[in-house]
Amino acid sequence: MTTGPLIVGINGSERAGGNTDLALGHTGSLIRALGGELRTIQLRDHRIVPCGPCGDCNSRLAPCVQQDDVAEIVEEMKRADGIVYAVPVHGFGLAHLMQIFIERAGVGHLRFDRPLANKVGGIIVTGRRYSDSSVHNQVVDNLLLNRMILVGSGFPVLLRNTLGTPGLHDAEGLDALDRMIHRMLGMIRLLRKYEDITGEPVLPLDDRNERVIRSRV
Structure with a gap:
């Protein structure tokens, strides 16, 4: 029996019950x-430990040995059909979490065989007014780096609250969110049908492990 699309939402906000939590709650309803x-x-x-001073990230061929929850979260992402990254703007940039x-x-974890490749990605940025487009662009670059599929929804999902x-008061932002979710699920079903x-x-x-390929050149 075919199950419906599974989306994992990554919430990068430190604040429980804030705008980003509300945005993901609305996303779940959609x-x-x-x-x-x-x-x-x-x-x-x-528990997510920041990168340390080891400095071997560009040469190692095996996952990071840091002991935290990142590997577990990555496994959850690998099981999903799509991923929504939801994050607030902090200090004119991406929230530190x-x-x-x-x-x-x-x-x-991801650079060795790009396990998120071909998964459908979406982005929600919450903020007051400034730098939300810059934060959105940064997350877009990360999704493209991991070879994910981004579907256009007309406008980026920027939810503003002054x-x-x-609260979710941004009518245009909510409309963009609605269209993004519709297109994400439509693309997931289209990819499933093709397969x-x-x-x-x-x-x-055919080039999932970039480190191995470079070592052969």
Whole structure:
């Protein structure tokens, strides 16, 4: 029996009950209405150690030996059909929890065989007014680095709130979120249909371990 699309939401906010939490709660409602499932990972509830001074990330051929929860989170992401990264703007940039996570996950676990390749990705940025586009662009670069598939929704999902209390008041941002989720689930189902018909992924890769390839040159 075919199950509905599974989306993992990565919440990079330190604040429980804040704008980012509300945005992911709304996202879950949209996904469930379309026959999918959202599993949210709250980075604030996990132990994530910053990159250390070892300095061998560009030469090692095996995952990072740091003992924390990053490997477990990556395994959850690998089981998903799609991933939504949700993050607030802090200090005109990416909130530090998400920054630490994408660094550790990327150089410590994902760069060896790009296990997120061909998964459908989405991005939600919450903020007051400034630098949300810059933060969105940074996460886009990370998703492209991991060879994920980004579907256009017309506009980036930037949810702005200038009030002193959390809330989803940005009508244009919510409309963009709705369209992004519809297109994400549609793309996931299209990719599944292609693989069911052909027995092969729509975008096969033959260069998953970049470190091995470079060592052979």
